[in-house]
Amino acid sequence: MTRTWEAAEPDAQVAERLARIIELLPAGAVHVRAGVLSMNAAMESVTGYARAELPTLEAWFEKLYSDSSGKLLARYLDQRAQGFPATVEGSIRRKDGEVRRIEFRACNDSVGEIWVANDITERDAMERELVAAKERAEAGARSKAEFLANMSHELRTPLTAIIGFAELLAREGALGSQERRWLGRIEDASKALHSIVNDVLDFSKLEEGAVELESAPFGLRKLVSDTAALLADQAQRKGIGLEIIIDDGLNDGRTADAGRLRQILLNLISNAVKFTNHGQVTIRVSEDLGPRGEPLCRFAISDTGIGIPAAALDQVFQRFVQADGSISREFGGTGLGLAICRRLVELMSGKIGVESQIGSGSTFWFSVVLAHATDVDQVVQEGLAIDAGPVRLLLVEDAEANQELVCTILRSVGVEVDVVSNGAEAVEAVQISAYDLVLMDVQMPVMGGVQATRIIRSLGGEFANLPIIALSANVLPAQVADYHRAGMDAHLAKPINPREMLATVSYWAADEREPSPAALTQRS
Numbered sequence: 001m002t003r004t005w006e007a008a009e010p011d012a013q014v015a016e017r018l019a020r021i022i023e024l025l026p027a028g029a030v031h032v033r034a035g036v037l038s039m040n041a042a043m044e045s046v047t048g049y050a051r052a053e054l055p056t057l058e059a060w061f062e063k064l065y066s067d068s069s070g071k072l073l074a075r076y077l078d079q080r081a082q083g084f085p086a087t088v089e090g091s092i093r094r095k096d097g098e099v100r101r102i103e104f105r106a107c108n109d110s111v112g113e114i115w116v117a118n119d120i121t122e123r124d125a126m127e128r129e130l131v132a133a134k135e136r137a138e139a140g141a142r143s144k145a146e147f148l149a150n151m152s153h154e155l156r157t158p159l160t161a162i163i164g165f166a167e168l169l170a171r172e173g174a175l176g177s178q179e180r181r182w183l184g185r186i187e188d189a190s191k192a193l194h195s196i197v198n199d200v201l202d203f204s205k206l207e208e209g210a211v212e213l214e215s216a217p218f219g220l221r222k223l224v225s226d227t228a229a230l231l232a233d234q235a236q237r238k239g240i241g242l243e244i245i246i247d248d249g250l251n252d253g254r255t256a257d258a259g260r261l262r263q264i265l266l267n268l269i270s271n272a273v274k275f276t277n278h279g280q281v282t283i284r285v286s287e288d289l290g291p292r293g294e295p296l297c298r299f300a301i302s303d304t305g306i307g308i309p310a311a312a313l314d315q316v317f318q319r320f321v322q323a324d325g326s327i328s329r330e331f332g333g334t335g336l337g338l339a340i341c342r343r344l345v346e347l348m349s350g351k352i353g354v355e356s357q358i359g360s361g362s363t364f365w366f367s368v369v370l371a372h373a374t375d376v377d378q379v380v381q382e383g384l385a386i387d388a389g390p391v392r393l394l395l396v397e398d399a400e401a402n403q404e405l406v407c408t409i410l411r412s413v414g415v416e417v418d419v420v421s422n423g424a425e426a427v428e429a430v431q432i433s434a435y436d437l438v439l440m441d442v443q444m445p446v447m448g449g450v451q452a453t454r455i456i457r458s459l460g461g462e463f464a465n466l467p468i469i470a471l472s473a474n475v476l477p478a479q480v481a482d483y484h485r486a487g488m489d490a491h492l493a494k495p496i497n498p499r500e501m502l503a504t505v506s507y508w509a510a511d512e513r514e515p516s517p518a519a520l521t522q523r524s
Contacts, residue, residue, distance in 0.1 A: 018111055025116070028102075032057065033112030046102065046119055048095035064092040080108070089120070153443065155197050156473030160494040161401035162190045167498065168408060184233070194495060201475065213347060217373035218258040220285070220297070221246055227265045228283055231273050240273065240304075241280030250287045251295070253373040260344050261368070265299065267337045268364045272303035276361070279304025288367075295372055300365040308356040316354060317342040341366070391509040392416045394435045396426040396452070397471065398444040402494075406439065406471075409498050415505065421445075423452025430456055430463065436509040437467035440488065442474055450486045457487040467508035471496075 019038065022029040028043035037060055039051050047054065047064060054060050061072045088104045101121045107114050166187045169175065175183065228244055235242040265283075272281040282302045290296040308316060317338050345352040350368035393410060397403050398421045407417050420429050424447040426438065438456075442449040449470065456463050470483040473494040480491045489508060492501055 018114075022114070028117035028119070030115040030117065031112060032115070043117060046094075046100070046117060047092065048098075053095075063095070066093060080113075152197060152201055152475060153473040155193070156475070156494045157399065157402075159190055159194055159197075160473070160496055161399075161405055162186065163194065163495045164405040164409075164498070165401075166190060168405075211344075211347065213257040213260060215255055215257060217253060217255050219252050220250070220254045220370065221252050223258055223262055224265065224283060224285055224299075227262050228269060230266060231269050235273050235281065238273070238277065240276050240278065242269075242273070243280060243282045244285075245282060246285045247287055250285065250297075251372050254297075254370040255373040256348070256368070256370045260348070261370075264341045264344055264366065265301075267341050268299075268301045268366075271337065272301050272305065272362070272364070276303040276305035279361070290369060294369045296367055297370045298365060298367040300363055302361065302363040304361040307358040307360055308354070308362055309358055313354060313356060317352065338364075390414070390416070391436050391505065392434070393418070393505065393509070394426065394429055394433075394438045395419045395471075396421075396423065396438060396444070396449060397441045398422060399441075402441075402496075406496065406501075409496075409501065410505070413502060423447030423449055423455075426452045427455050430466065431459070435466065437469060437505065439469050439471045439492075439505075442470060442472040442479075442483070449488075450482060453483075453486045453488050469504060469508060 018031060022031055022038075023040045025040060026042060028040065028046040030037060030039045030043055035057050037054060037056055039047075039054065044051060049063065054063060057073055057076070058070070061067045061070075061076070065072055067073070086105065088106070089101065090104070091099050091101055093099050100119055101124045103118045103120045105116045166183060169183055170180075170187070224244060224246065228242055232242055269281065269283060280303075284298075284300045284302070286298050286300075288296045288298060342352050345366045345368060348368045350366055352364070352366035354362060354364045356362035391414075393415055395403065395406055395410075395417055397406065397419065403419050407419065410417050418429065418433065418435075420426050422444040423440075426440065426449075427447075429435075430438065440449040440453060449472070453468050456466065456468065467490075468488050470480070470488045470491040471494065472479075472483075472491065474480075475491075475493045483491055490504060492504055
């Protein structure tokens with residue numbers, strides 16, 4: 001049997017056919033064989049040179065890369081011997097002097113090397129702009145976070161003294177009626193400012209997705225009545241009623257984030273009282289079943305106030321929006337409260353809405369799933385006390401007003417308090433005297449609280465377990481996380497809530513504690 005072989009195609013024919021194919025490519029293409037270089041029309045457009053001006057590799061590197069020494073050619077030959085990477089990116093200088101970024105894809109076979117080139121100058125510029133835009137956005141976010149942190153600290157620090165001493169004065173029995181009225185004005189104004197600071201921070205945290213819901217059992221009736229009680233004096237001064245109506249059959253024990261639920265209620269009730277001059281505000285709480293049989297609680301806060309125009313109803317839950325300009329001028333406010341309520345309700349997988357008529361009042365409502373709970377502590381602690389036996393405490397605080405305030409509160413319930421003004425003094429003090437716990441400010445001269453805590457922890461032994469509580473006007477989640485990483489056990493925010501501070505001191509000064517003190521970390 002005789003086998004017949006087809007004759008191989010001559011190299012010249014292969015090269016000619018390859019040249020025709022390359023010429024038809026939409027991308028720039030180069031054929032290199034034995035140092036001789038040819039390119040297609042598209043490559044002429046890329047380089048700005050006619051093909052006759054780049055006949056060899058030497059000309060290629062000299063004219064496009066400004067290399068007449070032969071170094072780039074030698075490097076190219078070395079890479080060729082080792083095998084080209086799949087893709088190479090580099091810059092060339094066109095005949096007109098413009099620098100362009102080119103992506104080369106190369107292959108090598110018996111007919112020589114073939115390069116396919118794409119001009120990626122615009123793509124690279126776009127990528128660089130995206131990177132720059134990302135860096136600018138991140139820098140802007142950092143600046144925003146730093147600004148919020150600084151403003152929070154600068155506002156909360158004086159508010160600590162204003163609110164704290166106003167509360168202490170309110171307990172004094174020797175004040176006359178006029179003085180008590182003035183004191184009430186101070187308390188209302190300082191708490192309003194505190195609320196604005198909290199609104200700004202809360203909205204920022206909600207925008208960044210930094211709010212995490214907690215879950216614990218609580219008494220629903222007590223939560224509603226306690227929240228309404230915070231507005232009772234304001235309603236009484238305006239001569240309007242404040243009524244709570246709760247369904248008789250409603251299950252009282254619930255499990256949810258009671259603090260956030262209280263925040264929503266407080267905001268809605270506060271708005272209702274603020275915008276009502278005659279009549280009353282009514283808080284209704286009812287229970288129904290959700291679509292999957294889950295316990296759904298509906299809260300409705302109705303007022304007989306000024307009402308909201310129909311055209312504005314769809315906008316009231318947007319940030320910085322109020323019903324109209326006259327409302328913000330007459331009643332004040334940031335326009336953030338309802339936006340925060342909406343975000344929190346949505347975070348709790350609930351719904352929120354409003355019905356209103358001008359001159360007839362408004363009803364703001366929201367519904368959320370509140371799971372039933374059976375173990376609910378209903379004990380109410382009216383007074384201030386420490387339930388941990390004799391306590392000796394070190395207060396680390398540089399502001400004299402805050403030193404006096406904290407010492408007054410703690411010493412009134414029998415706590416022995418020593419005071420130092422910075423972290424360096426605290427490190428020395430804990431090594432001289434034995435303390436049950438340390439209340440540590442964060443921003444102080446000489447040495448801050450975070451650095452002092454790290455040094456105290458590094459001493460080892462008993463200092464590794466000495467309770468250290470951050471007492472700071474810095475309340476952003478990242479800041480609180482830094483305190484815990486430094487070795488602080490809990491965080492109390494300024495302005496100080498005396499009852500929460502004493503509960504925290506009592507907890508951490510006790511010889512035996514429950515595993516989790518999370519509930520004692522004050523919200524911002």
